[in-house]
Amino acid sequence: MLLQIQFESEIPIYQQIKNQIIRGIATGALQQGEDLPSVRQLASDIGINFHTVIKVYNQLKQEGWVIIHRKSGVMINPDLNLTKTPEYMELLDDLMKTTTAEAFMRGLTKEEFINIIEKNYDNYKTQGGK
Amino acid sequence: MLLQIQFESEIPIYQQIKNQIIRGIATGALQQGEDLPSVRQLASDIGINFHTVIKVYNQLKQEGWVIIHRKSGVMINPDLNLTKTPEYMELLDDLMKTTTAEAFMRGLTKEEFINIIEKNYDNYKTQGGK
DNA sequence: ATAACTGTTAGACATATTATATAACAGTCA
DNA sequence: TGACTGTTATATAATATGTCTAACAGTTAT
Numbered sequence: 001m002l003l004q005i006q007f008e009s010e011i012p013i014y015q016q017i018k019n020q021i022i023r024g025i026a027t028g029a030l031q032q033g034e035d036l037p038s039v040r041q042l043a044s045d046i047g048i049n050f051h052t053v054i055k056v057y058n059q060l061k062q063e064g065w066v067i068i069h070r071k072s073g074v075m076i077n078p079d080l081n082l083t084k085t086p087e088y089m090e091l092l093d094d095l096m097k098t099t100t101a102e103a104f105m106r107g108l109t110k111e112e113f114i115n116i117i118e119k120n121y122d123n124y125k126t127q128g129g130k
Numbered sequence: 131m132l133l134q135i136q137f138e139s140e141i142p143i144y145q146q147i148k149n150q151i152i153r154g155i156a157t158g159a160l161q162q163g164e165d166l167p168s169v170r171q172l173a174s175d176i177g178i179n180f181h182t183v184i185k186v187y188n189q190l191k192q193e194g195w196v197i198i199h200r201k202s203g204v205m206i207n208p209d210l211n212l213t214k215t216p217e218y219m220e221l222l223d224d225l226m227k228t229t230t231a232e233a234f235m236r237g238l239t240k241e242e243f244i245n246i247i248e249k250n251y252d253n254y255k256t257q258g259g260k
Numbered sequence: 261a262t263a264a265c266t267g268t269t270a271g272a273c274a275t276a277t278t279a280t281a282t283a284a285c286a287g288t289c290a
Numbered sequence: 291t292g293a294c295t296g297t298t299a300t301a302t303a304a305t306a307t308g309t310c311t312a313a314c315a316g317t318t319a320t
Contacts, residue, residue: 012306012307012308013307014308019228022228022232022235023228023231026230026231026232026235038265038266038267039266039267039268040265040266040267048308048309049309051308051309051310055307057267068267069266069267069317071265071266071267071316071317071318072266072317073266073267074267080235082232082236083236083237084233084236084237084238085236088236092229092238092246093246095229096246096247096250097149097250098149098153099222100250100251101149101152101156101157101250101254102156103222104156104251104254105155105156105210105212106212106213106215106218107212107213108222110247110248113247114247114248117226117240117244117247118244120226121230121234124230125240142277144278169295169296170294170296178279178280179280179281181279181280182278182279182280184296184297185279187296199295200286200297201287201288201289201294201295202288202295203294203295203296204296261320262320263319264319265316265317265319266315266318267314267316267317268313268314268315269312269314269315270311270313270314271311271313272309272310272311273308273309274307274308274309274310275306275307275308275309276305276307276308277304277307278303278304278305279302279303279305280301280303280304281300281301281302282300283299284297284299284300285296285297285298285299286295286296286298287295287296288294289292289293289294289295290291290292290293290294
C-alpha cells in the first residue's frame, strides 16, 4: 500500500499515516496478517524520522490494529476484533454532532451527507464478501 | 446557551467552545443576530483565561460565523452565509473516510451510521421551517 | 561468530500549540 | 469619570510534534 503524506497539512504526519493504515484495513488494501514495513523502511520511504513511525505503530498496537513480533516486525492483527465500546460511541457521537452541524450550515442536505457515508461504506462492503 | 466544557478532555478548550457555538447556531439555540457574552464574561463563566475566548471569537469571525462590533461586542452573524467550498468538501471527505473506516471495522453498519446522521439533522430541520 | 535485519530506548534539541497571567490601550456609552 | 466593549503586548509554562544520534536486544541467514 502506498502512503500519501501531505507535509503542508495541519494534520500531523503520524496521524495521516495512522488514518491511511486504518482505511487500508477497512478497504482490504491491507489484509489481516499482512506485514507492514519496518519502522526504518517506512520512515525512509516517506522521508521522515523513524521515531514518528514508532509512534504510529505503538498507537496502532495499543488500539489493537496491529501486533508486533520482535522477529518479523509489525503485521495487521490477524485476529482483528475491535468493537463499538461506549467510549468509542461517545467520541463518534460528539464528532458527528460537530461535523453535521457545520455541514448543515454550509448547505449540505441530509441526503448529500448520507451519500458520502454510503459511498465510503460501499468500498468496505465489497471485501466483506471475501 | 450554556457551555459544557470538559477540562479532562483531549480536545482543546477553545475547540470545545467553538464546536458548541457552531452546534448552537445549527440547532437554533443561538439565533442569528444574537449577542454572545463578552470575552471577559464568558471566560469568567467557564473559569478560563480570556485570551482563550479571544482565540475562539477570532476564529469564528475569520470563518464568518460571528461579527464583532467594538461597541456592542460579538454577535452571531445576522447574514450568515457559509457555503460548501471545494476546500471544505475536501476536508469533510477526508474526515469521513477516516471516520467511517474505523466505524466499519468496529462493527457499525451503514444503517447505524446513517441513523446518527439523521438523528442530528432532525435537530436542525425543526428550525429550518421558521 | 558475524552481518544484517527486526523493534526499543535514551537523550538532546527545535518548534508549534495550548493556556495562563499581568498590564496597558482604544473605543463606546451612561 | 467610570464601566463597559474588543485588542495588543509580554512573559511564562506545559504539552505535542518532529528530528537527530546513538546504543541496546532479539532474530535470522551466511
